[in-house]
Amino acid sequence: MNNPTNLKYTKSDEWIKVDGNIATIGISDYAQSQLSDIVYLEYLVDVDDEVSKGDACVTLESVKAAADVNCPLSGKVTEINESLSDEFEAVNSDPFGKAWMVKIEFTDASELDEYMTAEEYSKYNEEREH
Numbered sequence: 001m002n003n004p005t006n007l008k009y010t011k012s013d014e015w016i017k018v019d020g021n022i023a024t025i026g027i028s029d030y031a032q033s034q035l036s037d038i039v040y041l042e043y044l045v046d047v048d049d050e051v052s053k054g055d056a057c058v059t060l061e062s063v064k065a066a067a068d069v070n071c072p073l074s075g076k077v078t079e080i081n082e083s084l085s086d087e088f089e090a091v092n093s094d095p096f097g098k099a100w101m102v103k104i105e106f107t108d109a110s111e112l113d114e115y116m117t118a119e120e121y122s123k124y125n126e127e128r129e130h
Contacts, residue, residue, distance in 0.1 A: 081101055
């Protein structure tokens with residue numbers, strides 16, 4: 001599994017890229033591989049929505065299951081990746097690039113402290129495979 005080292009990871013398989021006080025959110029390579037082929041994606045938030053940590057922001061449907069993508073941080077949605085609505089297969093082919101989902105201007109940087117590094121996340125995934 002590919003886990004870029006410049007990102008933080010949640011136990012629910014979201015990745016977070018921090019740039020100043022903007023966090024870009026998507027799902028990990030592990031998550032997309034568990035879901036299999038994504039066939040539908042729906043945004044549950046709009047630009048300028050206030051979100052709380054843990055709120056569902058995207059629903060994904062695959063040939064195997066449906067899953068929510070949660071907001072790992074509280075703040076205001078500044079951007080959604082509208083191109084994914086037409087190109088949801090990018091979630092499988094490029095989960096860390098084209099398939100970013102939501103950008104949030106976060107209000108509490110300490111919320112980032114509980115998330116894992118790439119190395120910790122890789123170890124976490126190995127543990128739950130056994």
